[in-house]
Amino acid sequence: MIKKLHKIDQTRLYFILKGGIVGIISGILVSIFRLTIEKMTEYVQDFYLFAQREPLWLIFWVILSVFVAIFVGYLIKAQPHISGSGIPQVEGLLQEEVHYRWFPVLWRKFIGGILSVGSGLFLGREGPSIQLGASVGQGLSSAYQSPKYEQKILISSGASAGLAAAFNAPIAAVLFIVEEIHHTFSPLICLTSLVSAIIANFISLYIFGLQPVLYLGHMYDLPLKHYGLLLIMGLLLGVLGRMYQKNLLDLPKWFNKLAIPSYFYGLVPFLLIIPIGFYFPHLLGGGNQIILSLEENGYSLYLLLLLFLLRYLFSMISYGSNLPGGIFLPILSLGAILGALFGLFSIEFLGLESYYLKNFIIVAMAGYFTAIGKAPLTAIILVTEMVGSINHLMPLGFVSLVAYIVVDSLGGHPIYESLLDRLVSYKKIANTNEKIVIEFPVTAESILDGMPIRDFVWPEETLLVTIQRNEQDILPHGDTILKMDDTLLILTDANHATAVRKELRKKTLIK
Structure with a gap:
């Protein structure tokens, strides 16, 4: 018995060490990826502010955008598995339904993701970060000629490290691996993923600072008397989340009508983003700055509705073009806008106190993400870690549960699982x-x-x-x-x- 326990401890120590290596490499790589995107987005916004004074420079920008879109298109043509968020590809890799070599995906995803997300398109960095981390785990297992079970553990830990470094949310990253990627609990996978996530998060915090990604300042606890409003909002989020799922899965049908190869679909969002950037440069990117500004800018109901429609439509166009970029952050930003809409309506017409607006913004992010991803635990902990407050777990859990029940009753499936099914259906064995x-x-x-x-x-x-x-x-x-x-x-x-x-x-x- 003692020998057996010693063997188990040795095995776990072995995976802790390898998980640590994956976490270090993934943390550095994803932090560079994230930092480059943030700096590039700032430069793009500055250019559009300059172009408002010197509009002729837009001609140069159109030419540059076409060149970048074509370049990214050739990256996708050479390695189709870098398209989209990358999460369905990671799921398929772990389920042995998708096969690709790690290094061609890693460097192309890194460059293509920076150019696509950093150009201001409504795409998130988290999906590419997860695939980058998974590729690191796959590469390390290949270097050590690991058996198949160990390869899957290291790929999972790399994916966890990628999400942790992208959002500074290590616990949510581990939950995402369990709830969304594997759909089952494995102590060894959880342990290795936790080690990778903690180390990657430490590296990211060292570069970006300790403040949570979506820190909104002090918030009051929402009284129980307002939970009726949360129930209504949860119902609405469930219905709207199901609509998002359907629209996202229908995108290929619309893009296939274009008379250009699929790997050049990126030309559409790269050109359409130019007028948006020219008139509204502060709206560019995945949406984290919009979430932070929702309460401060004093939007009216009308402006919030227009903002939601703009970001909803263009996030669909951005993601449907097959460019390397995710939907995590765009979903959270859409949820935050819906929360602001519902909260402001409740303030103006239902007597809600104005200082509870932040609560509705935060809670709606988790509810909308749950409705689309059908991963309520991940949504609750992710939002909690990103806003840096544990005082809202009850309303987060309540709205997420309501939204989950609604989307489940409407026949919704986890969005990444549906995207994987679509990916596999196109694959020829x-x-x-x-x-x-x-x-x-x-x-x-x-x-x-x-x-x-x-x-x-x-x-x-x-x-x-x-x-x-x-x-x-x-x-x-x-x-x-x-x-x-x-x-x-x-x-x-x-x-x-x-x-x-x-x-x-x-x-x-x-x-």
Whole structure:
């Protein structure tokens, strides 16, 4: 028993050390990525302020924008997996549904992300940061010729480090890995990801300072008498979040009507952003500055509605063009605007005290993100860490729960899972006889809990090869009883993996 515990401790120490290396490299890389984007965005805003006095310089800017869009387009053509946020690609990589080499993705994503996000487009830095961190983990595992399970752990820890460095939110980064990427809990993945996230966050804090990314100053606790308003806002956020999901997933249908190759779709947002930047340079970027200014600038309801429509439409155009950039921060900024809209309406017509406006801005960010990503725990902790206050966990949790129930009842699925399904549906597998092992968790709501293996009708083209339980591998037999928190390792063909996962989820869910 002592020898066994010693072996487990050695294993965990081994992954702590490797997770630390991933965290250091990812923290430095993503911090440089983030700093470069911030500086570039400032220069772009300064240029537009200058162009307001010297409009002829816009001719030069149009030519430069076309050149940059074409250059990024060729980066995407050479490596299509750098397009979009990168989170679906990381999920697909971990599920063995997507395959790519780490270094071509890393350097192209780094350059393409800086040029796309830093140019002022309505894109976020967090998705590319997650893919950059995941590529670091993939590269390190390749250097050490790690086995497949270790490669997945290091990729997960790199993704966690990337999000932590992008937003200074290490706990939310670990929750994101559990809730959005893996959809199940693994102590070793969580431990390694936590180490990477903490170290990457430390490096980022050293560069950017200790103040939270979305620090809004002092806020009053929201009284329970206003929770009726939170209920209404949660319902609205759920409906609007489902609308966002549908619109985002329909974007290829609209962009495919353009008479240019898909890797040059970026020309559209690069050109359309010019008039926006010329007249409203302070609105450029992912949206964090807008969130910080919502309460201070004293927007009217009319201006807030126009601001929401502008950012909603152009964030769709920016993301739908396949440019390297995420939707995390644009979603949070849209949620904040909706919170300001609802809060201001409540102040003007429902008697809400004006000093509670900040509360509605903060709570709506978590609710809207939950409605779109269907990851409520990540949303709650992410917003908490970004605003630097733990006094609002109850309203955050309440609105997130309401929004989740609404979007679930409307048939919404996690947006990154839907994007991965779309990505995989476009993928062509060259070798249809390739065998892979997929992981499937036995959760609390699964009918498999307490069921003998022989009593379940398994999908065709599958073979249950191993049951992982409490860090032990169990060889399955017909009379083996499955238990909650088991992880099933199932052998199948590569071209059946996605269908097998969907069938297992459908057949094992308690009705």
